[in-house]
Amino acid sequence: MDNDKKIFSNFARFLILVTMIKENLEKIRATLPKSVTLVAVSKTKPVSDLQEAYDAGQRIFGENHALEMRDKHEVLPQDIQWHFIGHLQTNKIKYIIPFVTLIHSIDTANLLEAVNKEAKKHDRVVDCLLQFHIAQEQTKFGLDLEEARQLLDSETFKAMENIRICGVMGMATFTDDEIEVRKEFKHLKAIFDTLKKDYFADQPQFKEISMGMSDDYPIAVEEGATFVRVGSKIFGARNYNK
Ligand SMILES: *Cc1c(COP(=O)(O)O)cnc(C)c1O
Numbered sequence: 001m002d003n004d005k006k007i008f009s010n011f012a013r014f015l016i017l018v019t020m021i022k023e024n025l026e027k028i029r030a031t032l033p034k035s036v037t038l039v040a041v042s043k044t045k046p047v048s049d050l051q052e053a054y055d056a057g058q059r060i061f062g063e064n065h066a067l068e069m070r071d072k073h074e075v076l077p078q079d080i081q082w083h084f085i086g087h088l089q090t091n092k093i094k095y096i097i098p099f100v101t102l103i104h105s106i107d108t109a110n111l112l113e114a115v116n117k118e119a120k121k122h123d124r125v126v127d128c129l130l131q132f133h134i135a136q137e138q139t140k141f142g143l144d145l146e147e148a149r150q151l152l153d154s155e156t157f158k159a160m161e162n163i164r165i166c167g168v169m170g171m172a173t174f175t176d177d178e179i180e181v182r183k184e185f186k187h188l189k190a191i192f193d194t195l196k197k198d199y200f201a202d203q204p205q206f207k208e209i210s211m212g213m214s215d216d217y218p219i220a221v222e223e224g225a226t227f228v229r230v231g232s233k234i235f236g237a238r239n240y241n242k
Pocket of ligand 1: 041043064085086171212213214215229230231232233
């Protein structure tokens with residue numbers, strides 16, 4: 001392509017994206033009950049896409065890399081709530097603790113302890129969800145109920161003053177099999193109910209169930225999600241080879 005054409009096609013793509021992000025957001029919001037909060041998953045997407053979503057009223061964004069989230073936080077409006085949704089390495093915690101609103105992905109007792117320690121340095125109480133392994137795939141991170149009980153029963157946990165557990169998170173198997181996906185979401189809801197009863201009955205902040213992505217969020221909503229994490233249905237497919 002010669003240069004003029006290239007500039008034009010980039011511009012056309014930009015215009016299409018601008019209207020699409022807003023439209024996509026409006027379409028998705030229209031299907032969500034009031035009890036469900038939309039986390040716009042903006043990982044790998046440029047700041048300009050997030051700004052478009054912001055201008056369309058979106059205030060909650062989900063990222064899965066600590067440094068990418070920090071960099072975006074620095075340049076975007078300060079009233080954005082940043083949700084961390086990916087696997088968090090302990091040596092990266094420090095980049096997000098000053099500003100993160102909710103960490104969805106606590107998958108080990110060690111990680112929770114490290115978050116607590118870093119939050120203490122910043123004199124913050126950081127809201128967290130426990131991530132559970134509900135999918136058939138081996139690769140997805142997360143606790144099982146027994147591990148969560150061990151964590152919640154431990155003296156180390158009871159001494160943590162700078163984190164607050166607000167609920168659970170999970171990712172279903174990547175499959176077209178709706179019955180399987182629904183079964184996994186029901187499983188996460190059952191884990192939530194068990195933990196609520198056994199550990200958090202008198203703690204109103206323990207109320208969140210984060211489940212459902214672009215391809216399965218309608219099922220997750222039917223099964224009791226309070227947060228859905230939607231990326232490509234808002235921003236378009238991600239390109240990891242750039
Ligand atoms: C990427 C990601 C999402 C969003 O995925 P889409 O299929 O693009 O909606 C949701 N949750 C987690 C944990 C993710 O890593």
